[in-house]
Amino acid sequence: MPALAEILAFADELKAIRHDLHAHPEIGFQEVRTSGVVAEKLASYGVEVHRGLGKTGVVGVLEGRGGPGRRIGLRADMDALPIVETTNLPYRSQNPGVFHGCGHDGHTTMLLGAARYLAEKRDFKGTAIFVFQPAEEGLGGARAMIADGLFERFPVDEIYGLHNDPYIEAGQISVFPGPAMAAADFFDITITGAGSHAAMPHLSSDPIVAAAALVQALQSIVSRNADPFEALVLSITQVHAGSAYNVIPEEATLTGTIRAFRPEVMEIARRRMKEICDGVAAAHAVEIGLDLRSVFDVLINHEAETEAMAEAAREIVGDEGLITQPRPMMGSEDFADMLQKAPGCYARVGHSGDLPLHNPGFILDDAILPVGASLLARIVERRLAA
Incomplete structure (x- = not known):
């Protein structure tokens, strides 16, 4: 060279x-x-x-x-x-x-x-x-x-x-x-439910089911809320829950990142993430905490x-x-x-x-x-x- x-x-x-x-x-x-x-x-x-x-x-x-x-x-x-x-x-x-x-x-x-x-x-x-x-x-x-x-x-x-x-x-x-290069936020989501024996799921508020629903729902932000001509990425990069085959756990956590080139687009993603977390929490009778923080600017x-x-x-x-x-x-x-x-x-x-x-x-x-x-x-x- x-x-x-x-x-x-x-x-x-x-x-x-x-x-x-x-x-x-x-x-x-x-x-x-x-x-x-x-x-x-x-x-x-x-x-x-x-x-x-x-x-x-x-x-x-x-x-x-x-x-x-x-x-x-x-x-x-x-x-x-x-x-x-x-x-x-x-x-x-x-x-x-x-x-x-x-x-x-x-x-x-x-x-x-x-x-x-x-x-x-x-x-x-x-x-x-x-x-x-x-x-x-x-x-x-x-x-x-x-x-x-x-x-x-x-x-x-x-x-x-x-x-x-x-x-x-x-x-x-x-x-x-x-x-x-894009701006980036990192996020941590904590889903807190009620644990139970896996054979008796009706006695739980299952955070894993809520987590699965949340992963799917968050993907709709890019496909259904952002202008298709605007660059936006939302990626779930970690999923953690449970420690046994026969126990529905009390808690599940998700982490990931959102990225965009314009502040307005980042704000759309941030707002919708909060709304979706609140909606999934209500639908699944769990508590969901969202920690969303700016890590990189454009x-x-x-x-x-x-x-x-x-x-x-x-x-x-x-x-x-x-x-x-x-x-x-x-x-x-x-x-x-x-x-x-x-x-x-x-x-x-x-x-x-x-x-x-x-x-x-x-x-x-x-x-x-x-x-x-x-x-x-x-x-x-x-x-x-x-």
């Missing part, structure tokens, strides 16, 4: 860093070892290091040779997923039940690669801010860093990030303005910064490798919170592989590492040209 020659020269080191991070994955807000590796590498490059933002976040500060000027932020996420890895790679996870199945080990490595390149050259006027964020996977890492004063302590004029993408061709970069790429990112990408992959037509995804990203604090852009970098993100067998293509590092480095040099 195309990349800057200086970064290609240390591609093997980038691969070694990623394999080490992959073998030692850590869940959000527990990235103690990972943040230690990041801090040690940054310091070895001559980058000023700050630790502890958002619990385990790391920030690096690098001044260019051209003197004071504007400040450009680059962000990568560091956390892994609670998934059992099935790749059988020689550098597979050594932490049972924890797996870098989304490529955050690659994102961290790419930003370290960009930091090394920029520290060696410093061919820019102004300051590069390297933000290594914890807890992106639905735990609010971006909001935690912001609450800890990220942008007060390290103000930026613009901020950029990227994600690996097995859904586009290797060597392609996708970047476009406007809504790029990720919106800013116009001018997106064009700047596209131009940087064009230098790396050429016109033939640049995708600029809008292709929003229903997945969510808490980089959206940082884009509400400073203008910027979030790009996607294609790589080989036929398994989706969050699959226990997902394998990140190491060839993408110098490509992503080159894109991040080039956007700094372009935006802070001396």
Whole structure:
């Protein structure tokens, strides 16, 4: 894959860093070892290091040779997923039940690669801010860093990030303005009934029957309440109830997520969920509690910064490798919170592989590492040209 020659020269080191991070994955807000590796590498490059933002976040500060000027932020996420890895790679996870199945080990490595390149050259006027964020996977890492004063302590004029993408061709970069990734709410539903012997169901208020009815009824929100031209997803992802063959339990729980690109559509889903929960509770003589909370905002790429990112990408992959037509995804990203604090852009970098993100067998293509590092480095040099 195309990349800057200086970064290609240390591609093997980038691969070694990623394999080490992959073998030692850590869940959000527990990235103690990972943040230690990041801090040690940054310091070895001559980058000023700050630790502890958002619990385990790391920030690096690098001044260019051209003197004071504007400040450009680059962000990568560091956390892994609670998934059992099935790749059988020689550098597979050594932490049972924890797996870098989304490529955050690659994102961290790419930003370290960009930091090394920029520290060696410093061919820019102004300051590069390297933000290594914890807890992106639905735990609010971006909001935690912001609450800890990220942008007060390290103000930026613009901020950029990227994600690996097995859904586009290797060597392609996708970047476009406007809504790029959906907002997401997570929900927990608790259904409380009355338990009984399974042979005497008439003495119960069965929460499992209510749960089954609720799962079906909630699907009608997308099919019968939302405008079919509006993107909306509602997924039940967990169902828990009972512990014996012959006992109707007291309680059942459901969890899941709703996603959309517009606040009005999210509000329709939230309102109807509450109404349906109340209706099913009345129909089945149970109590239903709904805990619904906003976790991700819509990720919106800013116009001018997106064009700047596209131009940087064009230098790396050429016109033939640049995708600029809008292709929003229903997945969510808490980089959206940082884009509400400073203008910027979030790009996607294609790589080989036929398994989706969050699959226990997902394998990140190491060839993408110098490509992503080159894109991040080039956007700094372009935006802070001396």
